[in-house]
Each structure stands twice: as C-alpha cells, then as structure tokens.
Amino acid sequence: MSAMVEEVELVAEDEQAGGGRSKLVVLLALGALLLVAGGAVWFFVLGGDSEPPPPEDGEIISLEPLTTTTGEETLRHARVGIAVVLADGQDPTVVEPSIPLLQDALLREVAGMSADQLRSVEGSEELRFRMSAHARDIWGEEVVRRVVLTELLLH
DSSP states (O other): OHHHHHHHHHHHHHHHTTOSHHHHHHHHHHHHHHHHHHHHHHHHHTTTTOOOOOOOEEEEEEOOOEEEEOSSSSOOEEEEEEEEEEETTOOHHHHGGGHHHHHHHHHHHHHTSOHHHHHSHHHHHHHHHHHHHHHHHHHOTTTEEEEEEEEEEEO
16 A cells, blocks of 8 residues: 555656656556455455355155165165255256156165165265266256155165
C-alpha cells in the first residue's frame, strides 16, 4: 500500500511539472487497484473456487428383493432388496428397461461375499458402494445418485 502512495506522490510531482504521461500512470494504477479489488470480491464473496452443489435426490425406484446364495462353502441364503436414487428431474422410465442389469450385478456381488461380510457394517456399506458404481456404469452419473439397501436378510 505504501508503494502505491509513493507512486501517487510521484505522479503528483510529474503533474506539477506539466507531464501528460502522469495522468496515464494514475489511470493505470487505479485500474489495477480496481481489478485486484474486484477479483477479491469475486473470490471471497461469490465463492470463486467453490464447486457447484451436488444434484438433489430425485425419485427412488425400489426393486423387488432377490434371494440368492452367499459365497460360502455351506449353503447360506441372502435376501437383498435395493433401491435406485435418481438425480432430481430424471425420468424413472429411462431406468426401468435396464434394471435387470443391476439385478444381475447384485447377484454377482452377493455371491462373492460371505454371510459375515454382509452382516457387518463395513460389508453392507461396501455392497452399497459397489452397487452404486454399477448403477452409474449402467445409467451414468447424471441419472443415478446412489443405490441404497432396503432389505438384507440372511439365513
């Protein structure tokens, strides 16, 4: 800031000497100051580097629960229900024709897990994560937000 004051004082001295160039220097200094101030306002007030907000949840499509076996040597059955959470404004009729692809992925994922894995918090969270990834692969991130578990029974 003191450098600007010194520059303005020098410009004032030039003006007293009658130099036309001094007006140009003053205008350039003021323009630079306004540019920096405008950038600071944009960055701090308007959130210059903030990410756009994530899309809101839209309709939820519940799938019929599926019963399958787990990936253990002893025969264990798992009944798993899921629902697809669409992004706000997405048409559920676009998703419906490809639901069997997601059901197939669910059967494969459950078959690769043990009953103990499915019962654990970490295991059920992993299943949600993997199913959400499958759903996004099938329909795209702009259509599907995530997949949620609606039922999980083991016997």
